[in-house]
Amino acid sequence: MNIGDASERSGVSAKMIRYYEEIGLIKAARRANGYRDYDANDVTVLQFIRRTRDLGFSLEEVSNLLALWRDRKRPSREVKKLASQHIQDLERRMREMRAVVRTLKTLADHCHGDERSDCPILDDFASARPKRKTAKKHAHA
Amino acid sequence: MNIGDASERSGVSAKMIRYYEEIGLIKAARRANGYRDYDANDVTVLQFIRRTRDLGFSLEEVSNLLALWRDRKRPSREVKKLASQHIQDLERRMREMRAVVRTLKTLADHCHGDERSDCPILDDFASARPKRKTAKKHAHA
DNA sequence: CTAATCCTTCCCATAATGGGAAGGTCAAGC
DNA sequence: GCTTGACCTTCCCATTATGGGAAGGATTAG
Known part of the structure; x- marks a missing residue:
């Protein structure tokens, strides 16, 4: 799906999604036309970020939490x-x-x-x- | 007195004193050599700013408070x-x-x-x- | 085919503060 | 007088997280 869709489903603005990618918090697949392409899992990650941001974690803390989340053995x-x-x-x-x-x-x-x-x-x-x-x-x- | 002195007496860093001047919160007399020159009253104003900042007022709010403070009839x-x-x-x-x-x-x-x-x-x-x-x-x- | 929506990147602005460079000035010591 | 160090000046950059908006390409609806 396009960034607009991902934004709407996650509650994270497209602007911020691009920014999170820029600082290495997330990655995005690209289609042939240069558009970013997201799937359901990406949306879940964005919701994770949204939720933790709402709870007042800084982006650095969110980054740590994401790492822990991705490491299922921690x-x-x-x-x-x-x-x-x-x-x-x-x-x-x-x-x-x-x-x-x-x-x-x-x-x-x-x-x-x-x-x-x-x-x-x-x-x-x-x-x-x-x-x-x-x-x-x-x-x- | 020089900015260093004013800084020490008010607890406001020289950096911030210059910044407050830049945004029009305060003014400063200049000596012939270009140095800023402060007197006891200036220091009091800086202490006022320091105190209100410590109490969590934004610089815009500080600006309003300063205006009220200067207007003795309000x-x-x-x-x-x-x-x-x-x-x-x-x-x-x-x-x-x-x-x-x-x-x-x-x-x-x-x-x-x-x-x-x-x-x-x-x-x-x-x-x-x-x-x-x-x-x-x-x-x- | 055209017009409306998308999407892209790039630049700017916010609030308040600090860091640091390049260079001028002043005061103290010899 | 001259040197040295401590001051002062301005200017630029970085921070945190977010939004605004422009210029231009892509896609889609009519």
């Missing part, structure tokens, strides 16, 4: 390990976000939020932070 | 609104992440995680999702 321990690491990562990011939410809520609670102009939120934003251990690369949430 | 309501929207956004993302974590934990719980190769995690990843409200564009072709 111990399930390896798969579980990747999943667990991802869970840990998500939980860490959630903790960081929760801390930020707490801070913002506290600030917002002390802001009148009316016509008056004085605002402790901005006051806080502009105040110097005690830069304790500078080496912490802030988490990109 | 009602605190506007500031509180931006903060509240950001809180909502964070909470929404946390909910989504929690749902993913729940899914992954369920999958991981059913995976032996030992030498055996059968693994329900990968099985799930490879199974087609029922694309319910996927508003598929008229499959007319």
Whole structure:
């Protein structure tokens, strides 16, 4: 089938299918006219990618998961390990976000939020932070 | 002071200070030799940016907050609104992440995680999702 | 035969940051 | 004065994952 069909059945845009091929995540057969040609198995792979992406795995992680999936002899321990690491990562990011939410809520609670102009939120934003251990690369949430 | 000093005092890298200037977030005086020149107020602005970035605001949001900060007559309501929207956004993302974590934990719980190769995690990843409200564009072709 | 859809590749843009090169400037030491 | 090293400048490239769109070839429906 053509890329348009594969896209519709997998839920992955044609644009992304070509990109995944470009970075070596998948391969595609070509027909005489240069068109990419996909079969049912290819669609399954694309659905695999779609699903794992939806679950927040990076393409690099997806690549690892795909490799494990293709290697039918690998111990399930390896798969579980990747999943667990991802869970840990998500939980860490959630903790960081929760801390930020707490801070913002506290600030917002002390802001009148009316016509008056004085605002402790901005006051806080502009105040110097005690830069304790500078080496912490802030988490990109 | 030079950009290196401003960077050290604000915790914003020189690279980023130049970038913020490039996108119009800040301005910088220049000395005769072409070097950027910062004063205490500039450092405060940079700290403001640093703080809001640490709290997860995008540069566009930071730009809005900066504008509110510079306009001393604006009602605190506007500031509180931006903060509240950001809180909502964070909470929404946390909910989504929690749902993913729940899914992954369920999958991981059913995976032996030992030498055996059968693994329900990968099985799930490879199974087609029922694309319910996927508003598929008229499959007319 | 023609027009509408496909498909192809190639370039650009996004958000925020870092790396590094090539070259100008300044301050300290001898 | 001259050298050296630490600064500064601009410019280009890379990152992650995705989409937009152009130019042009292929196919298909009418």
